[in-house]
Amino acid sequence: MKNKGIKRIGIILVFLIALGSSIKVEKLDEVRARTDEGKFDAVTFAEDFWNKDLIPNLNSAIEVNKLIGLLETNPKEAFENYSKALGIGNIRFFMIRGEGEIRKVGNDDLTVLIKTDSTNHVLQIETEYIFGNAVRDASGRVDLQNFEQTSDFNNVSAEINLLIRQKVLPIIDKNAQVGKRISFVGAIELNRELNEFKNLEVIPVKVEFFTDQKD
Amino acid sequence: MTRSIFILLISFIFILGGCKKEKETPSKGKVAVVVSTLNNPWFVVLAETAAEEAEALGYEVNIFDSQNNVSLENNHFENAIVAGYDAILFNPVDAEGSVSSVAKAVSAGIAVFCMDREVNSSLPTSQILSDNYSGTVTLGKYFVQQLDKKGNYVELLGLVGDNNTWNRSKGFHSVVDHYPDLKMVSQQSADFDRNKAMEVMESILQVHQDIDAVFCGNDAMAMGAYQALKAAGMANKVKVFGFDGAADVVEAVKDGRIAATAMQFPKVMAKTAAELADLYIQGKSDFVKKLPVAVELVNPENVGHYAAYGKKE
Numbered sequence: 001m002k003n004k005g006i007k008r009i010g011i012i013l014v015f016l017i018a019l020g021s022s023i024k025v026e027k028l029d030e031v032r033a034r035t036d037e038g039k040f041d042a043v044t045f046a047e048d049f050w051n052k053d054l055i056p057n058l059n060s061a062i063e064v065n066k067l068i069g070l071l072e073t074n075p076k077e078a079f080e081n082y083s084k085a086l087g088i089g090n091i092r093f094f095m096i097r098g099e100g101e102i103r104k105v106g107n108d109d110l111t112v113l114i115k116t117d118s119t120n121h122v123l124q125i126e127t128e129y130i131f132g133n134a135v136r137d138a139s140g141r142v143d144l145q146n147f148e149q150t151s152d153f154n155n156v157s158a159e160i161n162l163l164i165r166q167k168v169l170p171i172i173d174k175n176a177q178v179g180k181r182i183s184f185v186g187a188i189e190l191n192r193e194l195n196e197f198k199n200l201e202v203i204p205v206k207v208e209f210f211t212d213q214k215d
Numbered sequence: 216m217t218r219s220i221f222i223l224l225i226s227f228i229f230i231l232g233g234c235k236k237e238k239e240t241p242s243k244g245k246v247a248v249v250v251s252t253l254n255n256p257w258f259v260v261l262a263e264t265a266a267e268e269a270e271a272l273g274y275e276v277n278i279f280d281s282q283n284n285v286s287l288e289n290n291h292f293e294n295a296i297v298a299g300y301d302a303i304l305f306n307p308v309d310a311e312g313s314v315s316s317v318a319k320a321v322s323a324g325i326a327v328f329c330m331d332r333e334v335n336s337s338l339p340t341s342q343i344l345s346d347n348y349s350g351t352v353t354l355g356k357y358f359v360q361q362l363d364k365k366g367n368y369v370e371l372l373g374l375v376g377d378n379n380t381w382n383r384s385k386g387f388h389s390v391v392d393h394y395p396d397l398k399m400v401s402q403q404s405a406d407f408d409r410n411k412a413m414e415v416m417e418s419i420l421q422v423h424q425d426i427d428a429v430f431c432g433n434d435a436m437a438m439g440a441y442q443a444l445k446a447a448g449m450a451n452k453v454k455v456f457g458f459d460g461a462a463d464v465v466e467a468v469k470d471g472r473i474a475a476t477a478m479q480f481p482k483v484m485a486k487t488a489a490e491l492a493d494l495y496i497q498g499k500s501d502f503v504k505k506l507p508v509a510v511e512l513v514n515p516e517n518v519g520h521y522a523a524y525g526k527k528e
Contacts, residue, residue, distance in 0.1 A: 089509025131390045132352045144505055154348040158389055
């Protein structure tokens with residue numbers, strides 16, 4: 001009886017060791033960057049990033065009034081604590097969220113007025129020029145060092161922007177009207193040296209529309 | 216008497232020579248700057264800034280001009296290996312063709328830091344690169360806005376073996392190709408060279424006279440294209456866009472001859488490469504493999520903030 005127990009424990013141990021040695025831990029970025037043929041699949045990477053990294057973490061975006069207030073009073077802190085960028089230079093990215101009233105539905109963007117008790121800010125939510133690295137880089141979740149080819153890294157941004165056109169812009173097209181309220185999360189690009197934050201241009205990743213009550 | 220005075224004079228000169236001790240600070244090592252070409256002022260700034268920074272950090276430095284020739288570039292590497300250089304600050308001619316030179320240097324224990332252009336390899340200790348793709352995405356957006364999403368345009372490409380050529384072109388097209396009313400009527404390489412760009416543009420204008428804009432992969436070609444357009448009496452009609460932030464084009468953006476350019480920061484790249492090489496020689500071993508340097512759009516609205524090759528100081 002005792003021997004049987006020891007035998008069973010031994011078999012279980014051997015099984016666990018075999019299982020452990022067959023498990024390989026890899027960085028998610030590296031796995032995403034490979035396909036069976038060894039060629040980078042930017043489409044799959046971008047979808048994965050969107051569903052598993054970007055959307056679940058939108059709550060970490062800084063509220064736009066808080067950011068603007070900080071840019072006015074302490075831009076150094078704003079850029080150091082809330083912006084992200086891949087390398088060196090003055091171009092930095094922020095993920096922001098906010099809520100405001102649509103004042104204009106233009107061909108290329110929505111003009112949104114964000115009011116608080118003490119401030120009025122106007123920003124543009126882009127609907128035409130969905131280009132660039134703002135969303136990829138503002139998220140801080142895609143690491144250039146995991147890509148052997150810079151072109152693969154660039155393709156990630158292109159595919160993310162395509163997802164915005166497919167998932168976000170149709171919602172805006174259908175619902176945007178002057179006077180309606182919109183809540184949004186999106187990425188912006190700012191130049192730390194120039195610090196020009198009037199009329200921010202937001203690349204949207206999530207929008208909701210409502211009048212008095214949320215639609 | 217005269218002979219005695221002469222002997223005294225000579226002796227005095229020798230004594231002075233012997234007393235004069237030059238305080239020679241021993242060099243910390245040797246750094247080579249291998250640059251693709253010195254025939255383009257942008258690369259002259261890159262090379263000279265890298266050399267100055269390395270010298271300021273205490274190294275003996277020499278600049279080697281590859282004249283856009285991979286074989287000559289390879290010779291420079293072999294000479295650097297034989298001469299015992301500690302690091303090479305490298306601006307490669309060809310992303311693929313230059314890899315073997317890097318491999319030789321690394322095998323010989325010499326650290327290689329690429330500046331501006333990359334090689335398709337993880338062998339360099341670090342590659343400090345302009346974010347060309349993003350730069351031309353921003354430029355492409357401005358291009359579309361300036362042309363109001365319609366018109367005919369020409370593209371002049373750089374050296375076809377340089378990744379920068381394709382990163383810039385792809386970034387530009389990733390924007391512009393979304394607009395079917397913007398038609399590329401011609402796309403040709405002018406090797407990043409001003410004179411060649413002028414010749415290529417002249418040929419293009421023989422066939423295509425109804426054009427609204429030219430996008431050039433660097434500022435030297437932009438100025439060449441502008442010259443051709445001016446000679447054809449079309450400079451006021453056709454918008455020219457460049458890339459680099461060269462002195463003459465920054466001035467040309469100010470006075471409206473060139474519509475816009477994208478400012479690279481060769482001094483930042485060169486200084487960073489020299490500083491990283493110094494850290495490496497001092498014993499640091501962990502470096503990021505790729506370090507992008509942001510590129511900024513320069514247009515008539517913001518050109519006042521910029522000077523040649525960087526920010527206004």
